[in-house]
Amino acid sequence: EGTCTMEASDEREIRVQFTTKQKKYEVTDAPIAVPVRFRRIHLSQMINHLLGLEAAVPFDFLVNGHFLRVSLDKYISENNLSLEEIVQLEYVEALVPPEPSAEIKQDDWVSSVAGNSAGSLVLSGSYDHNAYVWKQNGTPAVTLVGHEGNITSVAWIEREDRGAMCATASQDETVRIWTLGADATAATCTFLCRGHTAGAAVVAVQPTGKLLCSGGWDRAVMLWNTEASEDDIAETVTKAKKKRTDEPTTAAKRPLATLNGSGGAVLALAWTDRGTFLSAGEDHCVRVWDVQAGRNVRSLTSSKVISHIAHSSLANLVAGAEFDGCIRLYDLRAGQEAITAGVIPAHRAPATSVCWAPHNSYQLVSASHENNGTLKLWDVRSRTIPLLSVKCHDAAILAVDWPLPSLLLSGGTDGQLKMQTLKA
Numbered sequence: 001e002g003t004c005t006m007e008a009s010d011e012r013e014i015r016v017q018f019t020t021k022q023k024k025y026e027v028t029d030a031p032i033a034v035p036v037r038f039r040r041i042h043l044s045q046m047i048n049h050l051l052g053l054e055a056a057v058p059f060d061f062l063v064n065g066h067f068l069r070v071s072l073d074k075y076i077s078e079n080n081l082s083l084e085e086i087v088q089l090e091y092v093e094a095l096v097p098p099e100p101s102a103e104i105k106q107d108d109w110v111s112s113v114a115g116n117s118a119g120s121l122v123l124s125g126s127y128d129h130n131a132y133v134w135k136q137n138g139t140p141a142v143t144l145v146g147h148e149g150n151i152t153s154v155a156w157i158e159r160e161d162r163g164a165m166c167a168t169a170s171q172d173e174t175v176r177i178w179t180l181g182a183d184a185t186a187a188t189c190t191f192l193c194r195g196h197t198a199g200a201a202v203v204a205v206q207p208t209g210k211l212l213c214s215g216g217w218d219r220a221v222m223l224w225n226t227e228a229s230e231d232d233i234a235e236t237v238t239k240a241k242k243k244r245t246d247e248p249t250t251a252a253k254r255p256l257a258t259l260n261g262s263g264g265a266v267l268a269l270a271w272t273d274r275g276t277f278l279s280a281g282e283d284h285c286v287r288v289w290d291v292q293a294g295r296n297v298r299s300l301t302s303s304k305v306i307s308h309i310a311h312s313s314l315a316n317l318v319a320g321a322e323f324d325g326c327i328r329l330y331d332l333r334a335g336q337e338a339i340t341a342g343v344i345p346a347h348r349a350p351a352t353s354v355c356w357a358p359h360n361s362y363q364l365v366s367a368s369h370e371n372n373g374t375l376k377l378w379d380v381r382s383r384t385i386p387l388l389s390v391k392c393h394d395a396a397i398l399a400v401d402w403p404l405p406s407l408l409l410s411g412g413t414d415g416q417l418k419m420q421t422l423k424a
Contacts, residue, residue, distance in 0.1 A: 012036045014072060015086045018047065022093060025059075027051060031086050036073040043068075047091055058094040060379075060387075063087060067382035095363075095377060095387045098408050098420035102138025110411025112154045115403030116164070121184055122409060123166050124417045125151030131168045133184055136407070138419060141184045146192075146250075148172040153202040157226050159209035165190075165226065167212055171199035175214045177226055177253075188250075195222050195255040204269035204277065211256075211291070213277055215266025221279050222255035223291065259289060261296045268309040270318070272332065278318060280306035286318060286330050300330045302340070308353045314361035317341060317380070321351035327366050329380060344383045346376055352398050359405040363387070367397035367410060375400060375410055392418050 015031040027050040034046065044059040051057075061068040068075060072087070081087070104124075112125035121141065122134040131144040131151050149172030157165035157177065164180040175193035180186070198217035205212045205226075215221050228251065264282025271277040272288075280286045282305050288298040300318075306328075308321040318330040325347035328340045347368035357363035362379045373393030376386040395414040402408055408420040 012073070012083060014076065014081075014083050016043075016072075016089050017086050018050075019088065019090050020092065021090075025051060025057070025091070025093070034072070036076060036083070037071055039071045040068055043089065043091070044094070058096065059091045060094040062090040062092070062381065065381055067379060067385075069382065069385050096423050097388055097390060098422045100392070100418065101421045102134075102136075102417075102419035104134065104138055104417040104419075106132070106415045106417060108415060109150075109398065109413045110415060110417050111150065111152055111398050113399045113401045113409040113411045113417065114154050114156055114166075115401055115407055115409055116156045117158055117403065119404040119407055121156075121164065122417070122419065123154045123156060124411055125154040125168060126415075127151070129170070129172075131166075131178075132417075133166075133180065133187065134417070135184075136419065142180065142187045144168060144176075144178055144187055144189070146176055146189050147174065149199065152200065155203050155205045155212070157205050157209045157212065159226070162209070162227075165209070167203045167205060167226075169200035169203040169214055169216075173197065173199055173216070175200050175203055175212075175224065176250075177212075177224075190250065191224075191226075191228075191253045192250045193222075193224050193253045193255070195258065196220060198265075201265060201267050201281075202269050204271055206271050206274055206277075208274050213269050213271075213279075215262075215269050215279055215281065217265040219260070219262045219265060221259040221262065221266055221269070221289065223257045223259070224253055224255055257294050259294060259296070262287065264305075267305075267307050268320075270309045270311045272311050272313070278309055278311060280309045280320060286320060288332070300340075302328055305350075307351065310354050310356050310364070312356040312361060312364075315356070315380075319354045319356065319364055319366075321354040321366060321368075323350040325349055325351055325368060327351060327354055327364070327378070342380060342383060344378055344380070346378070346386075349396075352396070353400045355400050355402045357402055357405065365400050365402055365408065367400045367412075369396040371395050373397060373412060373414065375408070390420070392420065 013033040108127035114123045125131045127150040133141040147170040149170045153169040173196045177191040179190045196216040200216045203214045267281035286300040290297045305323040306320045320328045327344040327346045329342040331341035349369040351368045353367045375390045377388040393412040397412040399411045410418045
C-alpha cells in the first residue's frame with residue numbers, strides 16, 4: 001500500500017484509492033501512496049500511466065461527491081484529515097473544450113435555439129421577425145416567415161404520428177405552429193394561435209408533442225393542441241385578412257385553457273412529463289401546473305426574476321437562470337418548504353439561458369448577458385468553478401441548447417448562431 005514519510009513537507013504522501021464507474025478505465029483498487037502536492041492534473045497523469053494509454057485522456061476526480069479543485073495537501077488541511085487515512089478518489093473522464101462545427105451570421109439578435117432529437121435539424125428564432133431551420137452542417141433549410149414582431153422562443157414538436165413540426169412565439173402576441181416538408185426545405189404555418197394580450201415570451205412542447213404551452217407578458221399561461229380540432233378552431237385566416245400574401249391559408253386557434261395566477265410576466269416554461277409543466281418569470285416563482293386539474297399545485301420561491309428554466313428527467317432537478325447571474329437548482333421531490341437545492345454563482349450579469357446535458361444527470365450549460373460571449377459548462381457537484389468556460393460569441397448569449405451529447409447550440413446579440421461539437 002506504500003508508505004508515508006514526514007521528513008519534509010514536499011515529500012509527504014497520503015494513500016489514495018482510485019475508483020470509477022467507467023469500466024473501460026478501471027485500475028487497481030489497492031491504496032497507492034502519492035505526494036500530497038498532487039493536484040488533478042498529476043492524478044490524471046497517474047491514471048493514464050496505470051492504464052498505459054497511448055493517447056492521453058484527461059480525468060476529473062471527486063472526493064465525497066465533490067470535485068477536487070485544490071491540491072491534496074490543501075484538501076487534507078481544509079477537512080482536518082490525517083495522513084494515515086486513505087482518501088477515496090472517484091475519477092471520471094473530463095470534458096474537453098468543444099470544437100466549432102458551424103457559425104451562421106444572421107441579420108439580428110438570435111433569441112432562441114433548439115435542436116431536434118435526431119440532431120439533424122436546428123431551429124433558431126431572430127429579432128428580424130423570422131425563424132430559421134438549418135441542417136446540422138449549418139446550411140439553410142427553410143425560413144419561417146409570418147410573425148410581425150421579434151421571435152422570442154422556438155421549439156420542436158415531435159410526434160410519432162406526424163412529420164417534422166415546430167412552434168414559434170413572438171412579441172406580436174401570437175404563437176405559430178409550422179409543418180415542415182419531408183426534406184425540411186419547405187414549411188407551412190398550419191396554425192396561428194391567438195389569445196395573448198401582450199407579447200408571447202416563451203413556448204414549450206409536451207413530451208408527446210400533442211400539446212404545447214405558451215407564456216407571455218400578459219402574465220397568462222395558455223395551453224394549445226397541435227392538431228386540428230372542432231373545439232379550438234376559431235376562424236380561418238384568408239389572404240384578404242392578412243398583411244402578407246406569400247403564405248398559404250392558416251387556421252387560427254384559440255387556447256384550450258388559460259391558466260392565471262402568475263404574479264408577473266411568464267418568461268420560462270418546461271414540461272416535466274405529459275401531465276405537468278413548470279412556469280417561471282417576473283414573480284420570482286417556479287410554479288408547478290397540473291394540466292388535467294388546470295391549476296397551479298405548487299410554488300417554489302426564489303428571490304430573483306427567473307428568465308429561463310430547464311428540467312432534468314435524469315436528476316429530477318430544475319435549473320433556473322436568474323437575474324442575479326446565478327443558476328438555482330430546485331428539487332421537485334423536496335417538501336413544500338424547500339426553496340432551492342443549491343446555487344451556482346455562474347455569471348456577473350443576468351443569466352439568460354440554461355440547459356441540462358441530455359446524457360448526464362450532473363452536467364448543465366449556462367449563458368448570460370455578460371458581453372464576453374462565454375458559455376459555462378457545470379457539474380452540479382462542483383458549483384464554484386465551471387468544468388469549462390467556452391468563449392464562442394462576441395457579445396451577450398441569449399439562448400443555449402444541448403440536444404445531443406455531442407452537440408451544443410447557442411445564439412446571441414452578435415447575431416450569431418453557433419454549433420459546436422463535444423466529445424460524446
